[in-house]
Amino acid sequence: MxxxxxxxxxxxxxxxxxxxxxxxxxxxxxxxxxxxxxxxxxxxxxxxxxxxxxxxxxxxxxxxxxxxxxxxxxxxxxxxxxxxxxxxxxxxxxxxxxxxxxxxxxxxxxxxxxxxxxxxEAPAPEFRELDNLEKLCQDSKLDGYYCVHLGNAYHKGELELAKNDKLALKYYKKACLMGTLEGCVLAGEIALKESKKSAQWYFSHACENGYGLACAKSAGLEELVRKRLDLYALGCKLNDSTSCAYLGEIYALGLANLQANHAKAKDFYKQSARLDPYGDGAVLLLGESNFDPASMQRLCDHNNARACALLGQQKQDSSLLQKAFSLGSAQAAYFLALQARDKARDNFLTHSCEIGVRNDFTKACEALGDTLLASDKARAQDYYATSCNHLFYEASACQKLYDLSPDKCENESVCVSLASEQDPALALSSAVDSIIDDDSPLDPTLTPKPSQKKSPESTFEKVDSTPKSTAKALPPSKPKIIKLFGELGLGGVGAMRFPEIKGMHKILDDEAMSFAGSARLGIELSTAKQPLSFYAAPFIELAWQGLFSAEDFAREKERDDDKSDEESGRVSALLFGSGIQAGVQYKIYRAYGIVNYLANFSKLSRDISVPLRDMLGVGFGVGIELSSMRLGVQYLYQSYTYHTGYIYSDRHSSILVLDSTSKARSGAHGVFLTIGFGF
Known part of the structure; x- marks a missing residue:
């Protein structure tokens, strides 16, 4: 068998x-x-x-x-x-x-x-489309695509349903969690009306799982310029035409501290146009060559909002602008605002600003700031900041913002240069810090990271949507507990009065400023807390100090010895010793007190004996620390002690005598400019 x-x-x-x-x-x-x-x-x-x-x-x-x-x-x-x-x-x-x-x-x-x-033919009477969509939405084997359709029905008011975004969000969310990433984007668009944090979760979830359009949506809500740039790079790699178009704009304009590169921009435009022949990349590609009205009209006919807006503005055709506005164009809303008045103008500008900041257009935000400047300065500053601190910024908005409130100007491409016009040290600070802090360069080859599917409610707390900035004009350096530091100082010492040289009052009362310099090397001990830290820094010091005119000294000798040659220059002392600085640092700003003691170890200067014995300095200083570089100003009151006895010339027999009956001590005020380092 x-x-x-x-x-x-x-x-x-x-x-x-x-x-x-x-x-x-x-x-x-x-x-x-x-x-x-x-x-x-x-x-x-x-x-x-x-x-x-x-x-x-x-x-x-x-x-x-x-x-x-x-x-x-x-x-x-x-x-x-x-x-x-x-x-x-x-x-x-x-x-x-x-x-x-x-x-x-x-x-x-x-x-x-x-x-x-x-x-x-109409469906059979017993067939109800809505009921079947409900059943299909429950079918997990279909990955949630029918849930998207059901959400669309509630969002658009189709299938004889009233519009209901709450129910639409319910079905979009269900589709998202079942694996339909389009549902995540649609859910994010509705959630954005109530919570930016919720919307960002939906967009990020879809982007991380490989949906390029979601990366562009997520970038639109991102405050950090560098992260926004990386999201566009990832979206473009995931074949989103809008992300590629925006990347092209970034390279064309040289934004985000990238070198302007029109060849690279054109490549991104072409890539965008290949992904979507009627998308923004195709419009921007036309702009790279020439403005062809016929080609632009063809793109507008395919409902490209940007093409309709640009064509409408060129032709001054309000119908084209209205069409672009209905398609969600921020540029069209701005162009319509230019033609409107009063409240209508403000409404168009507000709409354009809200849409534009999530895309690539911020001119309307600047215009709102101009409108409000006379009546509400605080809100005007906020709109200028929105435009200036954006990836697609308006440089003129940065200038206006900096004039009103420099602290709010956080665009490193513009604000640092504005600040450096007043203080060149700021430009150096930004350049050094950008090298140190920039550890996440743009990588167009980024691949989506695998992630576990989680519900929005379980992960909302991990999303931080508060505004941040990585482009401060004056970024503070990070304090360390122990630093090696060095410092060079150069300045002038005035009002120096020497002990009386017997009968020679002109030399004694010489108040001409003397130059002085110093070099210090030491170790700084800090509490290393931010933004306020305390520190103490012992050091050793080598200093040079001008004392008095050798020429005047020689003339005084000639009165007793007509054969003497005239000396020139200043008699100076070379000193060595130690000291300590102690003070506070707040962000990049430093204030401290200083004490130092130096002993003279030079015997001759200009062939004249050096009478100085030692020097004690007490004072204070202020400065800034830019990364590892330090700049500052110091004031010291310096107390000098002298040997009593003779001042003589090594080449002549004649001498001048310091009067031992007077106190061999004097004082002088010194001001020094300092430059140094701290590692």
Whole structure:
């Protein structure tokens, strides 16, 4: 009996139809083709639905086509109403190229066909589209795409439903959590009306899982310029045309501290145009060559808002501007504001600013600041800051903001240069700190990081949407507990009075300023807390101090010795000693007290004996620390002690005598400019 069964199986296998190559490889050779697979228990509808899903993803959402139920070779309708709902919601027309089934699975090969039209017969009375969408939304095997359609119905008020964004968000969220990333973006758009934090979660979740459009949406809510730039780079790598277009703009304008590169910008525009022939990349590519009204009109006819806005402004055609405005163009709202007055103008500007900051246009925010400057200075500053501190900033807004409130000007591309016009040290500070702090260069080859699917509620607390800035004009250095520091000082010492030289009052009362210099090396001990830290810094010091005029001294000697040669220059002392600084540092600003003691170890200067014994200095200083560099000003009151006895010239026998009856001590005020380092 068993051999009959074996024989039957062999005969069946001989007559069984071999598997087509497209089933084995899951690859369509035809253009705009997709393959769907479903178990026999699920049925052909599920196979068609999955093929449509793949077809839609390959065609992107820009496809606009009519559709109809598919037919077999005999012309009979084979797709049921559920498939028709799916095709209708996606606005995709298709035809079935091939079918195959084995003992377990069904395979359907579909091809996009824009010529197909939906049959106009009404569905059977017992069929209710809404009920079927609800059932399809619950089918986890379809990955939540029907939940998107149901959310669209509530969001747009279709299928005889009233508009209800709360229910629309419910179904978009369900689709998102089931794996349909388009649902995440749609959920984020609705959530944005109530909570930026919630919207950012939806966008970030879809972006991290490989949906390029979500990366562009997430970038629009990002405050940090560098992170926004990286999101556009990631979105472009994930084949989002808008992200590529914005990257092109960044390189064309030289934004985010990148070198302007028109060749690279053009490459990004071309990449964007390949992904979407009627997208912003195509518009910007036209702008790189010349403004062709006919080409721009063709893009406008395909509902490109930017093209309609630019064409409407050039032609002064309000109908084109209105069309662009209805399509969500920030530029169109700004251009319409230029033609409007009073409240209408403010409404257009407000709308343009709100849309523009999430994209690439901030001119309207600056214009709002101009409007409010006379009546509400605080709000005007906020609008200037919105425009200035943006990736796509307006330089004129930065100038206005800096004039009103320099602390709010945080655009490192503009504000630092404005500050450096008043203090060149600030430019050096920014340059050094940008090298130290910039540890995340733009990497267009970024790949999406794998992430676990989590509900928005469970991860909202991890998203920080508070404004931040990495582009402060004066970034503080990070305090360390121990630093090696060095300092050079150069300044003048005035009002120096020497002990009386017997009978020689002109030299004694010399008040001409003397130059002095010093070099210090020491160790700084700090509490290393931010933003306020305390420190003490012991040091050793080598100093040079001018004392009095050798020429005046020589003239006084000539009175006793006519044969003496006239000396020139100043008699000076070389001193060595130690001291300590102690003070506070707040961010980059430093204030401290200083004490030092120096002993003279030079015996001759200009062949004249040096009478100075030692020096004690007490004073204070202020300065700034720019990364590892320090600049400052010091004041010291210096008390000098002298040897009593003789001042003599080594080349002459005549001498002058310091009066030992007077106190061999004097004092002088010194001011020094310092430059140093601290590691």
């Amino acid at each position: 068993k051999w009959w069964i074996c024989l039957g199986l062999c005969v069946c296998s001989m007559w069984a139809k071999p598997k087509p190559q497209w089933v084995e490889s899951k690859i369509c050779e035809q253009e705009h083709c997709a393959i769907g697979q479903a178990s026999k228990q699920e049925g052909e509808t599920s196979a068609i639905a999955r093929a449509l899903k793949e077809l839609r993803l390959s065609l992107n959402t820009s496809v606009q086509a009519e559709y109809e139920q598919s037919t077999d070779e005999s012309g009979q309708s084979v797709a049921n109403e559920r498939v028709r709902i799916y095709a209708g919601a996606h606005n995709i027309g298709y035809k079935i190229l091939d079918r195959y089934e084995d003992s377990k699975y069904l395979y359907i090969k579909l091809q996009y066909d824009p010529s197909k039209k939906l049959v106009k």
